[in-house]
Amino acid sequence: MPSRSGVCLLLPQATVPAQHFDVIHMATNLPLHFQYFFLSSLVLVFAPRLNFQAFLLSNDGTSFRPEISFRMGNVCHTIAGVLLEYETLKVVHIRSKKVGFINRIIQLAVICYVIGYAIIYEKGYQETDQVTSGVTAKLKGVAFTDLPSDPGIGQRIWDAADYHIPPQQTNAFYVMTNMHMTPFQKNSTCAEKPGLKDSDCSTSADCVAGKLVESGDGRMTGNCIPYNATPGGNRMTCEIIAWCPVEDETPNKGRAAVLGEDARNFTVFVKNSIEFKKFGHQERNIGQEVNNITYLQNCTYHPTNDPFCPIFRLEDIFRYADNLGQWSNATTQGAVMAIDIIWNCNLDSWQFECLPKYKFRRVDNPVVQLSPGFNFRYARYYKLQEDGAVVQYRDLTKSYGILFLINVEGQAGKFSPVPLFINLGTGLALLSVATVMCDFITLNLLKKKEIYRDKKYENVDVDDELLPLKLNADESSYNT
Numbered sequence: 001m002p003s004r005s006g007v008c009l010l011l012p013q014a015t016v017p018a019q020h021f022d023v024i025h026m027a028t029n030l031p032l033h034f035q036y037f038f039l040s041s042l043v044l045v046f047a048p049r050l051n052f053q054a055f056l057l058s059n060d061g062t063s064f065r066p067e068i069s070f071r072m073g074n075v076c077h078t079i080a081g082v083l084l085e086y087e088t089l090k091v092v093h094i095r096s097k098k099v100g101f102i103n104r105i106i107q108l109a110v111i112c113y114v115i116g117y118a119i120i121y122e123k124g125y126q127e128t129d130q131v132t133s134g135v136t137a138k139l140k141g142v143a144f145t146d147l148p149s150d151p152g153i154g155q156r157i158w159d160a161a162d163y164h165i166p167p168q169q170t171n172a173f174y175v176m177t178n179m180h181m182t183p184f185q186k187n188s189t190c191a192e193k194p195g196l197k198d199s200d201c202s203t204s205a206d207c208v209a210g211k212l213v214e215s216g217d218g219r220m221t222g223n224c225i226p227y228n229a230t231p232g233g234n235r236m237t238c239e240i241i242a243w244c245p246v247e248d249e250t251p252n253k254g255r256a257a258v259l260g261e262d263a264r265n266f267t268v269f270v271k272n273s274i275e276f277k278k279f280g281h282q283e284r285n286i287g288q289e290v291n292n293i294t295y296l297q298n299c300t301y302h303p304t305n306d307p308f309c310p311i312f313r314l315e316d317i318f319r320y321a322d323n324l325g326q327w328s329n330a331t332t333q334g335a336v337m338a339i340d341i342i343w344n345c346n347l348d349s350w351q352f353e354c355l356p357k358y359k360f361r362r363v364d365n366p367v368v369q370l371s372p373g374f375n376f377r378y379a380r381y382y383k384l385q386e387d388g389a390v391v392q393y394r395d396l397t398k399s400y401g402i403l404f405l406i407n408v409e410g411q412a413g414k415f416s417p418v419p420l421f422i423n424l425g426t427g428l429a430l431l432s433v434a435t436v437m438c439d440f441i442t443l444n445l446l447k448k449k450e451i452y453r454d455k456k457y458e459n460v461d462v463d464d465e466l467l468p469l470k471l472n473a474d475e476s477s478y479n480t
Helices: 032-050 072-083 097-121 293-298 314-320 324-333 417-430 432-444 449-456
Strands: 007-010 053-056 126-130 132-140 143-147 154-158 172-191 219-226 236-244 267-276 281-284 311-313 335-346 356-362 375-386 389-415
Touching: 097 417, 097 432, 126 417, 132 172, 132 389, 172 219, 172 324, 267 335, 267 389, 281 335, 311 314, 314 324, 314 335, 314 356, 324 335, 324 389, 417 432, 432 449
Parallel strands: 335 389
Antiparallel strands: 007 053, 126 389, 132 267, 143 154, 172 236, 172 389, 219 236, 267 281, 267 311, 335 356, 375 389
16 A cells, blocks of 8 residues: 555545545645645635544554545535525514513614604704804993002093903903003113012122013112012012013002992993804894894893893803802902803704804802912003103003803704615614514523524525535555
């Protein structure tokens, strides 16, 4: 007997009698390790599907190793049988009240979700578009101050041109309610404020000429002089070149907001124009409901009695934001408030609705201890004649007030068949959840699960010719 290496593929005895084993024989000139790799791969891929058993016969000098042949026609049939297999659904009627009840309940829940929630409540039959917006604000109201001891404020009338700073902002407006003014500043030398880093001194040696005072107001001259604004004038600070006299808020600490009481009745007229580009639809918050000049001159927003009036009292904004008790604190230290204008529009002709809704909230934290509120500085510059020369002066104002941010959001919907069909298709797909759940129950939880499994799954072998494997070697040919 020749001694060669190879791989044997054997059909089990349940398929072919033991005395007639079919052997697939392949004669090849490939190197031995290539034979093992190629034929072993075929065994691993196709043997489980065709009920083959595979083993290797080693040649140890005493045992016979048969020569194997593999007809390529059979390979093609085998591959076709695996790749071109077709699976079809089998309908099995399970007459179980429990399973049937669960199936109908799940189907009903899916239908209610798709039709009731996704399509009707969430308007799943509409195409949507986000709002594009522009906002302007116009302030009105006057205040009166009577502070003769404060030369920057004094006795005067304040109108919107004085407290509305700057006159226009993008989606915002600012109202000054308190201030500290330092008038008649000019470039000269004076004592720096005490309490700053490097500002206090005992002698001139503590003041470095030419050094800028960190977080201060100017540049050191190298001299140490009394700070005259200190009670008694006995505190020494470094002399600086700066806008003098320097700002000092100490005398005004604890003072009530200068415009606080009168600012309660200031009003703001918010004009909001919007567009939904996809639908070519435009709206204003001055619609048919308020399209009357007499009405606008007399209305004031109220969430129940007058919800579409675009004119708001400043104190009411705090009231509707549940922050009315913080009005005094806000006008003294400053605050940041938000006015939300919400447009949720239905543009379907049979159910048209497109009206704004207003909401109010405070954005900043009123209880923080470090740098609370909202403030900034600005200056008004002018020139005066002094000793025959023109000298530039400025009035410095540290402004405290309320910054109102106007946010516009919303969307519009209009009927379109595309989202409707998408939601209906999604609902039909979700109905398969009932089948999956019921299959799981019948195949895993019921007592007769084995019977249901046998009825549900059935293998039909049509192409019997895919197994034409003949043994070319007799069982007696094997020597062990």
